[in-house]
């Protein structure tokens with residue numbers, strides 16, 4: 117059993133990225149426990165907090181430590197990632213020497229109504245995660261242009277091409293996490 121946390125890069129209560137994140141978890145192969153990694157209550161990061169991290173930030177880092185890998189499904193704001201997601205990544209990188217993403221396998225996807233389907237945001241996110249030493253999945257890329265009719269009212273994917281892409285992504289993301297998960301050997 118592998119444990120994967122998913123992060124929705126949007127604080128919207130009607131987030132289309134959460135719809136896609138749930139579809140990915142539903143389409144994933146068996147043997148995976150998914151948990152949503154929640155960061156909406158984090159205050160704006162300041163280095164002043166490094167000497168005494170608030171409880172909510174300690175919980176955020178504990179939640180990250182509890183998973184073998186992460187799937188980030190992000191919105192695009194102004195051709196980058198939303199500020200709330202960047203803030204959560206800032207918290208996870210500190211206090212210095214305790215970077216929560218160091219070596220943590222990550223797979224990235226995103227959806228927007230726009231024509232490039234979060235491609236610009238995802239490139240920024242890759243750069244950030246590269247600096248944090250998180251190995252990121254290269255393919256398949258998921259730059260989805262949101263179409264409400266692609267997703268049924270029951271949350272299932274109604275468009276076969278979208279379902280195929282998200283299935284391939286889920287399979288590759290799980291394999292990527294397994295590849296980077298240390299094996300515990302009995303002494």
Ligand SMILES: Cc1cc2nc3c(=O)[nH]c(=O)nc-3n(C[C@H](O)[C@H](O)[C@H](O)COP(=O)(O)O)c2cc1C
Nearest residue numbers: 126128130131132133191192193194195228229230
């Ligand atoms: C501040 C702001 C900036 C945005 N910038 C972009 C953008 O650069 N590219 C894009 O495709 N959509 C942009 N959008 C539209 C979002 O893609 C759209 O709101 C989408 O529903 C966000 O995903 P969510 O529903 O998961 O929150 C922007 C929306 C907001 C509120």
